[in-house]
Amino acid sequence: MRIAVIGAGYVGLVTAAALAELGHRVASMDRDQRKIAALKGGAVPFHEPGLENLVRRNVRRRRLAFYDGLSEALRGSRVVFLCVGTPPKKNGEADLSQVWSAARSLGKKLDHSVIVATKSTVPVGTNRKLAGFLRSARVSVPVIVASVPEFLREGSAVRDFFHPDRVVIGCEDSKTTQTLMAAFRKIQAPKVVTTLESAEMIKYASNAFLATKISFINEIANLCERVGADVEVVARGMGLDTRIGSAFLKAGIGYGGSCFPKDVRALHQIAGTHQYRFRLLKAVIEVNRAQRELFFKKIQRAVGGSLRGKKIAVFGLAFKANTDDVRESAALDIIRLLLRAGARVRAYDPVAEENAREVLSQPSLVYHASAYKAARGADAVVITTEWEEFRSLRWGTLRKLMRQPIIVDGKNLLAGVFAATGQFRYYSVGKGKGQISV
Numbered sequence: 001m002r003i004a005v006i007g008a009g010y011v012g013l014v015t016a017a018a019l020a021e022l023g024h025r026v027a028s029m030d031r032d033q034r035k036i037a038a039l040k041g042g043a044v045p046f047h048e049p050g051l052e053n054l055v056r057r058n059v060r061r062r063r064l065a066f067y068d069g070l071s072e073a074l075r076g077s078r079v080v081f082l083c084v085g086t087p088p089k090k091n092g093e094a095d096l097s098q099v100w101s102a103a104r105s106l107g108k109k110l111d112h113s114v115i116v117a118t119k120s121t122v123p124v125g126t127n128r129k130l131a132g133f134l135r136s137a138r139v140s141v142p143v144i145v146a147s148v149p150e151f152l153r154e155g156s157a158v159r160d161f162f163h164p165d166r167v168v169i170g171c172e173d174s175k176t177t178q179t180l181m182a183a184f185r186k187i188q189a190p191k192v193v194t195t196l197e198s199a200e201m202i203k204y205a206s207n208a209f210l211a212t213k214i215s216f217i218n219e220i221a222n223l224c225e226r227v228g229a230d231v232e233v234v235a236r237g238m239g240l241d242t243r244i245g246s247a248f249l250k251a252g253i254g255y256g257g258s259c260f261p262k263d264v265r266a267l268h269q270i271a272g273t274h275q276y277r278f279r280l281l282k283a284v285i286e287v288n289r290a291q292r293e294l295f296f297k298k299i300q301r302a303v304g305g306s307l308r309g310k311k312i313a314v315f316g317l318a319f320k321a322n323t324d325d326v327r328e329s330a331a332l333d334i335i336r337l338l339l340r341a342g343a344r345v346r347a348y349d350p351v352a353e354e355n356a357r358e359v360l361s362q363p364s365l366v367y368h369a370s371a372y373k374a375a376r377g378a379d380a381v382v383i384t385t386e387w388e389e390f391r392s393l394r395w396g397t398l399r400k401l402m403r404q405p406i407i408v409d410g411k412n413l414l415a416g417v418f419a420a421t422g423q424f425r426y427y428s429v430g431k432g433k434g435q436i437s438v
């Protein structure tokens with residue numbers, strides 16, 4: 001099947017390369033000419049395990065090609081996946097300008113009948129409006145709109161595409177549904193076929209529920225510290241109940257990234273515009289914000305109260321491991337709080353330094369090329385991203401480089417390793433015994 005994918009960002013590029021791997025002929029289009037030029041040269045503009053190989057392999061097989069113009073990309077396509085960004089506006093609402101700009105271009109360029117399948121996360125009702133727009137006089141050929149939300153996670157996006165828990169197809173036309181089913185035939189997962197609105201809602205409700213799980217376990221963690229319980233054991237005990245499930249019960253410094261914060265805020269906003277007060281989501285957002293502040297206070301207490309002039313080594317800038325994405329990263333918020341308190345921050349991340357530099361740069365913040373360099377003279381090491389490599393660092397060497405043997409672990413990455421050795425004063429999240437409770 002010939003498929004065009006508009007937008008070569010995170011979702012778009014993974015979708016395009018993976019659809020090509022499934023055997024389709026895919027045209028990946030982005031109006032960013034520099035990005036397309038880089039992709040033509042085989043360079044993927046962000047860090048995602050397995051993606052570069054997938055792109056190169058399918059370009060070589062001539063199943064995947066890149067375009068910066070829409071007309072060429074649309075040629076012969078039966079399905080057009082819309083994968084443009086929907087970043088948050090200041091008030092939490094999703095900014096749909098890229099969706100409408102793509103729709104206007106489609107309106108001008110379409111010369112044959114296609115299915116427009118939206119993968120971008122858009123507020124409930126948007127796809128119906130899009131269908132109305134594309135049906136209007138401006139477009140001379142029949143166009144059917146479907147909502148095919150994307151659930152892939154950064155860091156495991158390629159695997160998630162081929163092995164999803166489900167494929168959701170919001171479409172009210174049976175022939176179109178069959179075509180979309182055919183596009184995903186090789187994906188073995190339950191297919192949920194439903195209306196546009198329900199499909200849009202599944203995406204928001206799923207992300208909001210997962211974010212709720214995280215805020216819930218973070219509150220349990222805070223309580224564990226006070227009552228002398230261990231959140232990791234509590235989460236394991238809870239997760240074994242199949243009605244609860246063990247995923248997304250890791251306590252820490254709150255969720256970040258390009259999806260959860262924006263989607264939870266957007267759903268709260270959508271509820272508001274329909275005169276519904278979604279009280280639970282408001283609390284989820286508030287707990288997530290507070291979790292970062294609580295962790296900052298924990299660092300403050302660990303180093304004896306004042307952070308002024310203290311050297312703090314921060315290990316991790318990405319919003320989670322295996323990605324270079326720093327959008328809404330808790331690590332950056334914690335660095336901001338440390339800097340505001342007068343600390344001198346020495347930061348290290350295996351891949352996210354460049355992205356972090358673009359959004360956070362000031363004299364009291366120095367980026368280092370290794371954990372060892374960052375730890376030199378530090379009054380404390382703070383762990384903010386769960387990179388595996390931090391587990392296998394030579395901690396004995398680090399101990400000698402540091403001024404004080406303090407570790408404050410926001411991801412419970414080293415829990416159990418240091419708690420009992422006496423080598424470090426080790427503080428983590430949600431572990432009642434021997435921890436600082438704030």
Ligand code: UDX
Nearest residue numbers: 150151152153154248249250254255256257259319320
């Ligand atoms: C998420 C959804 O999982 C995905 O389905 C959707 O398509 C996009 O948003 P992603 O943003 O890549 O994916 O990251 P995810 O792995 O879900 O983690 C989100 C945030 O939650 C991260 O900051 C992570 O550190 C945090 N998290 C996750 C926790 O704090 N605890 C957990 O138990 C799980």
